[in-house]
Amino acid sequence: MIAICSSSFADDHLPRVLILNSSAYIQKYSQVEEEFNLSLSGHTIVEELNIGSKWISEEKIEEKIYDSTPELILCIGSKAYLLAKKFTKNTPLLFILGIHRNRFALTDKTYVIESELSPVSQLTMFRFFFPGLIKVGVLYSKYNQQWFSRAQSSAKEVGIELAGIYIGETASFREGLEALLPKIDALWLISDPIVLTSREQVKAIFRESHVLQKPVFAYDRIFGSFGATLIISADVVTMAKQASQMAFNILANKSTLQKKQIPAGSHIAIHLDKIKQYQLLLNPRALSSVNEYIHNSK
């Protein structure tokens, strides 16, 4: 839990907060809801609505927003944000776990916690775990061109040389992969719809990397079963704590640090057998930051 100055709100006026959850069946959505609720309970009046159920109509959602007169709506997931935006005018919206968040217009009443860690956070962790790492490679498409140039300058800051191959057509994917792998110490898999266009393509990336004994660093725990060596993703519980802190600042009319925040915590998974197999130099003191160990599936 976060530390809260409960004196922020007068006893006779507890602010009302509505949590709109795009789907309570998605584990990380419900984790955020639970942690957020825990931090706010006693300091605010919290109401919750799971809009993931097919039985709930848009009219019901509009009615709920109208009836509960919230001073803040926490929107978990994109569906919740789009509906809250549609049915409110001046209510501040706190948007978390948005998928393809950049596709949505944000209003001046919108506060956001981004879903992905910054490149520099991930690159710092690469160096923290593997001090001998010098060249890291990335395959990217038009969707990540800007991201790549930002990541390249961040990489310089932490002493990593970031090599990238632009994938224009699906047909050039294999050539790109074959050209990149021999030149790098590790492959960094990023969320890119052209590069990760199919399960077969993902398998090919891991297969070819393994042949050349190159570790793959990934951004989502799903890649553990494919053979990722290191996975760094945003820590959902920390995101919920950040959201609670932002909520208190919004409700108390304090200026929050930033209207858009990157996730402040990382969830780290490593595969020790792969590290041994690829003879990577591991900083043993980094092990205290590991959240999860990936083991070979039997």
Place this chain on the structure above:
Amino acid sequence: MHFMSLFFFSIIWSGLILLSPGLITVAKGADNEVYFYNPESNVNNFTALKREFDRYLQSLGNYRFVPFNHIQFFEKHLQIDQTAKMHKNAVYLLSSWYYKNLILHYPLHAALIGTIKGKVTQKKILSAQQTISSLQLLQGTNITSAGNQDYTKNILIELMGEDKRKIVSTLQILSVPNDIDALIAVGFGLSHAALTTEYSRSIWASINPQLSQTLNTLAISKDLLLPVVAIPEKPTSGTLELLKVIERMEQEKKGLMLLQMLGLDGWKVIGKNEQLMLKQ
């Protein structure tokens, strides 16, 4: 709360930890337990810790690792053992800071202390954005820390001085999974300051000197003891055997890796100096 209801509460709670999805097979009949509670680190890797410790300990005997994430649950567990005068085989892996408070109420005795490169202490550093040049300017700001709220606030009071207690009470503490996260948060303007170990600050400075130079060192703590392994004042022979298992961890590759997961690389039998420091 009545003793029996406390007991059942504890059983239910233990069940939650042990039977959570993805967690761990329960060691049937394990009556030799290593209890773990450490508010100094935001241990959100309980699943990994329990799985890896249980694998290791069960390869050596009928042992089980029992981590606690809330002080209330841990102390209720201790209270039950005390009330029932159970003579269980148990060792307690605890933060030294917490141990000092705990022994005021429970008859435990610290037997081992953790080491990092032979040292039994480490320092904590409070690093802030460059615009915060003095402790006074921290009033009402956000602090990131890998420790829990109570621990962080207590260390901040130690670090900043008793006269700054009022400032500490105005701080918003955001617990993050590790020290590097805490420092990056300051670098990116998500928080105003970070409380970390001296080691993390220096490794971060070597990885990202540019970002690190944007931080001010506001305060450095005195030497703080690393975690301890404690046993009941009247230990059973089983407890002493379990203590030996823990003491030998660093001699085995797997055991050493587990120690590293706790941020340590060895144990030292507690000497007079450390005993004195633990009483201060």
